[in-house]
Amino acid sequence: MIPILVADDHGFIRAGVEAVLRGTPFQVVATAASGEEALAAIEQHNPAVVLLDINMPGLNGVAALEALREKGDERPVVLLTAEITDRQLMAVMRAGVQGIVSKDGAESELVQVLERVHAGEKAIAPAFLQRALDLSLKPVVNPFAKLNARERDITRLVAKGMRNREIGQQLNIGEGTVKVYLHAIYQKLNIENRTELALMVVNDEIG
Incomplete structure (x- = not known):
């Protein structure tokens, strides 16, 4: 059993993730509705992989990931997103996110992404990587x-x-x-x- 933490402010998304993972090696050991709750639950439950919704009230997924990395916590983090802004994408890439899953394709992609990040690989779609590369080559504008x-x-x-x-x-x-x-x-x-x-x-x- 590989323990997973799921943070999303929508209960049906959390329930949906648990349903997708049923029967797989991954088991949801804790859920959270905000970044603050996620950070506390990580301390308490020590999951092997953290799944964060990128847009949550209060501390969002980006800020929660950055807070983890600032503490020296390098465990795999996968971001679940309906959409991601350029700024958010660059921030999570800098913070060393291991995976990004679109909510649209989460049912078919999630288990594979979790398997890859748990094995120490990155699981970020080429479209996100190309977008991040394009953004990094743009002149910096304040x-x-x-x-x-x-x-x-x-x-x-x-x-x-x-x-x-x-x-x-x-x-x-x-x-x-x-x-x-x-x-x-x-x-x-x-x-x-x-x-x-x-x-x-x-x-x-x-x-």
Whole structure:
């Protein structure tokens, strides 16, 4: 029996993975609905392979993978994704992801991918590898160049861990106005939440 941890914020996906793995050498020993829960469950259950949904509330799959690697944990991680942004793809490749499985083809591909990563191989589709190569050859563009001065100020404060009310007090604007600015920032940077925004600031200079 090869122990697997499955982290996905949708219960039916977790149940679906367990159903696909039934009768295989892989057994789900723990499940999680967020990156934070996944990291705690990894400590507790010590799975041989970790299966992470890339987009979860709070700490997403990318951040959870990076947190694992920062601790020196090199166990195989497979990302389960419906879609992956360029930024997410480059981040997980840098963090040494072992496998990427599209949710569309998960039923037929998952067991084979898990077998390969458990054997020490990489299981990343050629299309993802080519996309990552193309992106790595592109000139580096500062994503924050899209933001105006006020949006960059708000981004810096988000990166410091400040909440909307605190940001509003700091900049002398209403909490509702901060939310409007954040929505615009997320759209310009093609991200979904403040966690992703804070991670971007770690990786890029705002200017």
